[in-house]
Amino acid sequence: MNQDNGQLRNQMGRLGFGGTGVGNLYRAISEEQAAATIEAAWDAGIRYFDTAPHYGLGLSERRIGEFLAAKPRSEFVISTKVGRVLVPSPATADTKDPEGFDVPAVLRREWDPSEAGVRRSIEDSLERLGLDYVDVAYLHDPDVYSMEDAVKSALPALEKVRAEGLVRAIGVGTNTAGAAMECVEAADLDLLMLAGRFTMLEQPGSDGRPGAGLLDRCLELGTGVVSVGVYNSGILAKPELPADAHYNYSQASEEILDRARELARICKEYDVELPTAAIQFPFRHPAVVNVTVGASKPEQISQSAERMSADIPAELWQDLQQRRLIPA
Template sequence: MSLPELGRLGFGAAGIGNLFRAMDDDVAAATVGAAWDAGIRYFDTAPHYGLGLSERRLGAVLAGKPRGDFVISTKVGRILEPAANPQGARDTEGFDVPADTVRRWDPSEAGIRRSIEDSLERLGLDRIDIAYLHDPDVYDLEAGINQALPALEKLREEGLVGAIGVGANSADALRECVQAADLDLIMLAGRYTLLEQPAAADLLPLCAERGVGVANCGVYNSGLLARAEVRGDAHYNYAPAPAYILERARALASCCAEFGVELPTAALQFAAKNPVVRTVVVGAGTPEQIRQTAHRMAEPVPAELWEAMAARGLLAEDLVRG
């Protein structure tokens, strides 16, 4: 199918699902509203994000917008089921929400259909534009490929979803999925960034060959590239960054500074340079964060910066051409 226009910048809604810390409903709504005001029209969520909280909050804001004016994606693979929680336990998978629901992996056609139906109810919307299979490599990649992807293809044929794809942190897993199914899009997390580009070797050329678009996310590598100066306590892949990673990030930041560009601005814009990338998806915890991100994406970045990085061995020569 022909993918809808996603825009250069998309909004990732994990943060409004209370990722790592609680957020008030009003702040969540204001953050989504700020993304809209900044011109963002592609919004990505998932049942996994806050055990459905992200979908509910996002849907509540978008329900007041013209349905034809935005694109929304959510994910399948994890079914949410009620759980007894008499002790008031909190979620153990990174979201500051009550553990009143449990995630259950279900790649079957029935599970995929139920996931879509549940998401539509939480979102309060009439349709989902893009459905991604979420993290199949975390559970069972073979079952994801053999069960979930054919089910998604069937749902697309029936018109229940507009486009289908896979979202994962692993470039190798995504490559297997692109080879195995007729996908429209992949969501690539952290594997094509200013810091590292393992997806450039095989995955992105394969996507170009098969006409599969890429939604690039995780472009700050767990926050490592999110500040102009790289801090010693920065994280990489959700853990404290090792010394060699900090050294590389600081070399990138130093090169950026010589051209009057801040590291996060370069990280954002590099992530969009490859022609197969349809959008760069970034989350936010406050309205100001998403406004700043939109500003960074619009700032001019001189081509000489990429050339300098290539000359210093910080980027491969063939990656500096957009």
């Protein structure tokens, strides 16, 4: 484990900025809007910025790097990801990226978990970011490609680059609790970025899901958890739930809608909006060190910062626990 772990976590703070939106996820935004959004994060006191080559085929890294170039390097923490290496793709240059980002597909993603691939990915990211080093390198979505490759090749490669001082910390970013547990047991990870699996609607191991005891195990091992996707792709993002709310990127079922509405109703009884409870919920577990949220507009950042700093009465959490809507 990196001896710098405690200092790094303190620098990250409670709220982080996720770079999917400024990578043109789902819709294109202008350079000016992207810069204003990142600046709003800085002005709100956010000092942890997360990005990846995957986000807009490098666009997110470039935009975040251009903004941070004017800031003292010691004052922020930046993470990016390895696993997907970007290579030229002239055959698709006149089409849009097929993986949800509104950018030309001039590059394509190739899974390369080898040590050479990990090093190349970090070097390419540094060039796009315009930085000398990144603080954290996560293995990105190993469950989408090959857990065997992750365990046998990519994770040992990350441990090696950390030992050499090329990065301060290493981790895994995944939205699968079972894969997260496998990686946590297989390598000496500083951080785990867990997407959508520790929220007010879903916890590892609940309802028969894999990953029971994941956060407890992270706490035992000293692996800090960065919680992302806390709104479960939208259903927890508004005080009042629309009928067409999305849960994990699909139309929410009536069962999930009913449960979310019950959460919203109880929160309202305590004068707390559902998204405010949702963004603070992960800190109910001591393994969680940071909640990172994406944004594509400055006002979204301001709203997230307000929600994170809002007071939530302990009685609300106790009530939700008694009703077995959240774990004790």
